[in-house]
Amino acid sequence: MKKYSRRKLLQFSLISSVAGILGMDSRFAKALALMSTPSETEGPFYPVANQKDKDADLTHIDGYLDRAAGQYIMISGRVTDIYGKPVGKALLDIWQADANGRYRHPRDPNKAKLDQNFQGWAVIQTDDEGLYRFKTVMPGAYPASRTWTRPPHIHLKIFKPGYEALTTQMYFPNQELNKSDLLLGQKSVVEQSAMIAAEKAREGNLIFYEYNIVLDLLRN
Known part of the structure; x- marks a missing residue:
């Protein structure tokens, strides 16, 4: 049973x-009832050094002349609860590797060159309708071990009083490395579909993705 x-x-x-x-x-x-977005490990590269610029445009750091290298992408979506109700003013903590697969983290062992013009970290809020949006670059794949290369992904933590805090990872469609990823591979087919963003449009050098997030209610 x-x-x-x-x-x-x-x-x-x-x-x-x-x-x-x-x-x-x-x-x-x-x-x-909607399935809540599957949780995932935070990983070892959550930012440890605070920074002034954590806005919704990760392709440009305030005060820098140059912009980040790589494929520019726009991520947008809605945060709801399991009954489809929008979760307004939810806090989204977002971090990722740059286009070279390197994190802005002192203990990242990746020998790839760090893109000094990439913000790497954002902290934003949903609006009253639960909508969010941020601009970034397609994160590069990187070696997690000698036999495991992680596919492009973005880390997110979502907080809102009254809801279960969620830590998850968002993946991208049509990535060959998704098939061999040890973390994504632990999820069911349904769970994987909830963790992979949907490509919606392309305009010039910008690709638009949609990624909706479902939070579970906090219960005693």
Whole structure:
């Protein structure tokens, strides 16, 4: 018999109560709840040195003349709860490697050249409708070990009082290295689909991606 956590049982109970009010079978009501975005390890390269510029444009550091090298991309999406309600004023903590696959971190062993013009870290908020948007570069792949190369990905932490804090990693579609990644490979097909952004458009040197995030409710 499958066992559920107390939090999941409470979630099912709430959905069933809503189903009763609406006159729906609880099995169908459960299907109305969205799957929360899968969590993932923070990794070893979360920024350790504070910086003044952590805005939504990672391709340019305030006060620098030059911009970051690489393929420019725009990431946008909406943060909602498991019932589809927008989560406004949620805090998004975002960090990633530059186009060379190098993190702005003193303990990154990658011998690739660090792009000094890449911001590497952003802290932004969703608007009242749960929408967010930031500009960055396509992160480069990098060796995690002698036999494992990590695919391009972006790290995110999402916080909002009343919701479970989420640490996850966003991946990109049509990346060959996705197939052999040891972390992404631990996820189910459904979970993987929730962690891979969707390409929406291309305009000049800019590629637009959509990545929606679902937070679970905080329960005692």
